[in-house]
Each structure stands twice: as C-alpha cells, then as structure tokens.
Amino acid sequence: MPRPKSILWVDDEVESLTSHILFLEEQGFAVETTAHGDDALVLLQRQPYGVVLLDEQMPGRRGLDLFQAIRSIDHGMPVVMVTKSEEPETLKDAIGAEISDYLIKPVNPRQILSVVTRLLDGDRIRQQRLSRDFATRFRELEARRGSHLAWREWVEVVVELAEWEVRLGQADEPGLQDALRTLQDSMRQDFARYLQRNYASWLHEGESDRPPLSVDIGAEFLRPVLDMHGRAMLVVVDCLRLDQWAMIRPLISARFDIETAHYFSILPTATPFARNAIFSGLFPAEIKARYPRWWHDNEDASLNAHEAELLTEHMRELTGRQVPIHYEKVFTAADGEGLLKRLPAHLAQDGVTALVFNFIDQLTHGRTENSTLFEVARDTPALRNLTRTWFERSPLWDALREAERRGVPVLLTTDHGSIHCHTPATVFAKRDTTSNLRYKFGEDLRAQDPESALVVDDLASFGLPSRTPGTRLLLATGDRFFVYPTKLREYQARYRGAFLHGGVSPEEVLLPIALLTPRHG
Known part of the structure; x- marks a missing residue:
C-alpha cells in the first residue's frame, strides 16, 4: 500500500523552514511540523505520515535516539536526517542505523523535494x-x-x-x-x-562464422586464460539458465570484474552430451570413437564418470604439454566441505582447477518428485530467487571468494539450461525408446504434431554416435514434454510445470560463459 503524501518535519528551528514548507505544499505535500521529539512520537501514534524529516541536534533526545523510537512505531517509516552536523561520526552512525537519507544544512527546497519524491514515489x-x-x-x-x-x-x-x-x-x-x-x-x-x-552445417561444413559450441570452451575460452596466467579455475554449474546467471551476477561483481560471453550447447541439451563435450572438446560420436570404454547408449550418470580424464587429454592436445588438472564434483554438503578444505592447495598450483556444482540440476529435477521443493520453486521467478538464496550460502560462492583472495581467474559457465514445461506432446514409439522427456532416441519414433519436435534421422549429422538401424532422435520444441498416448494423464499430472532440459529452446541452448578477474588478491 502506498504511503500518504505527507511529511512530518521535526526540528527545533522550525520557524526558519517556512519557505521550504510552502514550496513542498505547492508540490502537493501536506507538511506538519514540531519542535520536540516527544511531540513527534505522539503525532506518529495518531496518524500515518509518508516520511519524517528529522534534525539530529535538538534539545532533549538526539535525532538518532528519536529515530529508533520512530521505527518502533512504524518499522517501514522513511526517515531523512536533516542536520547542521558535518561530523563524520554522525554520518557513520546514521548510515549504520539505516537512515533513509542524510542531508546537511543549509538545504534548498528542491533538495528536500528530490529526496522525498524518491522515497515516496520512487x-x-x-x-x-x-x-x-x-x-x-x-x-x-x-x-x-x-x-x-x-x-x-x-x-x-x-x-x-x-x-x-x-x-x-x-x-x-x-x-x-x-x-x-x-x-x-x-x-x-x-x-x-x-x-x-543450421545446426548440422555448423558441425560438418566448416562454416567460419558459426557460434561457439560446447566443444569450443577449452580452446576459445579456457586456454587463453591458462596461457596468460598459468592457472585458472573452471566452474561448471549444471543447468544454469541465463536468468539465473543474472540473479547471481551482481553478487559476484562485488569481487570480480566480469566479462560475459555466450555460447550454444550441443544437442541434446543434456549433461551426458553437453558436459562431456565441454571437458573433452569432442562431439559425442568422437568421444565414443576415441574412448569406446567410456561411452555407451544409456544416458545415465556413468557417462560423466571420466570428465577429469577427458579434460586432461583435451588440455594436453591444446597446449602440447601435460597440464595439471584438479577436478572436483560437488553433489552434497559434505562434498562442498571437502572441496573447500582441498581448494587452497589446488589453487596454489599451476594448471586447471575444474569444479562441477550439481545443486541447481538436482533442484530442477527434485522439485518434480518432492512436494516441498515444488512449493518453494513453484515457477520461474521462484526458481530464480531460490538460486540466489542458495548461491549466497553455497560452497560455490566460498570457492569463488577463495579464488579471488589468491588472485586466480575464474571461467564460470554451465552445460545446459532448462525450460518450464507446460505443454504435453504425444509421441509414438517402440519399447526400446529412451525415457527422457525433452529428447528421445528410438526406432520408428514420430510426434503426433510435427511442430512439437525437431526430427533427426541422421544422428551422425548432429555429431552423435550411431545406434541400431532405424534409430532417430526427437528434440522437443517450445515448452513441450513428450508423453505416450497410453500414459497421457499420468505424465500430464506428474510433469506439467516441471523444469526440464534436453530440447531446443533458447533457455536450454543459449548459455553464459563469464571470465571473472579478481579485483584483489
């Protein structure tokens, strides 16, 4: 509810303020004055005011003492200190007490108008x-x-x-x-x-003006930092959207200079494909060809079990030498505590300290299965706010501050984003089809609505390993999630409103990558 357009001015020299009061009244403000603090408290208990203008040096109570009494009556009351005192300690006391603003006499009427307008109508x-x-x-x-x-x-x-x-x-x-x-x-x-x-041509036609992709993170972003500084911290926050990055960026900017670029995730926008591509500099088909023991056709967590080895090989190929790699993955609070104990030793050495944080991905998946999580992250704004709340107390923020103290540059990015899904899209598939909700591999796959999915018949054209003959890939468009006609109601009830990834929305594909340069350290 907006505060009233009224002012209570508390000053023992109130007779000298006539011109100021007339000016404020001409601007539509109702102004009441009193020369005594106790009288001001009585007035505040009788009726609401929009703002209090308060002198610091008055007989009896000091202005700052009166301020505390005013806040006990109306905790949200804007209070402006208007005083002759130029003592630095008075200013510091006022700032520490969270005075709304501080003006030093003499003040002209327009100064008062500017402050009052900002507080009441800002x-x-x-x-x-x-x-x-x-x-x-x-x-x-x-x-x-x-x-x-x-x-x-x-x-x-x-x-x-x-x-x-x-x-x-x-x-x-x-x-x-x-x-x-x-x-x-x-x-x-x-x-x-x-x-x-355009996607297939980026991979196969050697197009010179294509966007940076997941496979380019090492060569285009990480290696230049490593060449310049000898050490770097690479942070991958799983499932971080652009809007979530915008929420935590102001906190980071207090300690780092930030240069933000953007890149496109490879497809599907899912961790087994996209994050392995970041650490290896290879498309999934190339990973399977080069490291067949590390790749299989089941998209589960084990596909990301060799990220440290992939990054080691990738850095060796890029630099022509063996680059020390210190790799940590944080799933739990205990993982975070252990990381923070080991991190100073990692950052003291040359090479790359690579950290993967899984909380946001766990949150987006977990809210579908957990009613409490669903309530606290009910929609996109709530998810953004929860991301910031987590970050402020997270081992990630502690790790960034440790890097800042030691003067180690940080490259912070993500492997894919997510999208808030509301629209079911019916697909017809055989039993061997994969279970993912935003992308599916399978034989004779088709979507009931052609607009609901991007269809890939030639997996190799998307840099993906071959599968059984006739296997195609469906990638969900818009905010759709795939359902089967036999389980339509079950899937709608369970997954409508879920944050999912794997498809081709801008929220999943277009991602931030930020170079954080410590201001100190």
Missing part, C-alpha cells in the same frame, strides 16, 4: 519507466519475429529477453510478464526452425 516512477521502456522494446522485438536472425542476433535477443524476465519479475508486473511470455513462445518456435536449418 517505486511508482521506476515502474512507469520500466513499463514505457518495455513497451518500446516489445514492439521492436515483436517486429523481429519470423525474420532470419544470425547467431549473434539470436544471442542479443535471447539475452535481452532473459534480462527483461528478471526485471519484470522483480517489479511484479504481471501484465507485462504475460506479454513477454507470449513473445518468448513465438521466439522459441523461430529458434527451433533456426537450429533445424
């Missing part, structure tokens, strides 16, 4: 500006629907949409959020068609 003014800015950009982005965007343009559009998603979510603008979701839905279909046209 949120409304900011929301009006946000609405105008979004309306302008919405029309411009809407005009790009259906156009043939190049990959850099896709990066610009998708990153901007993610930033708008965060800003509108924080501003609690449901109408604008609905408009944004409509735009995102249409962009997802355009993006799926874009990948259908």
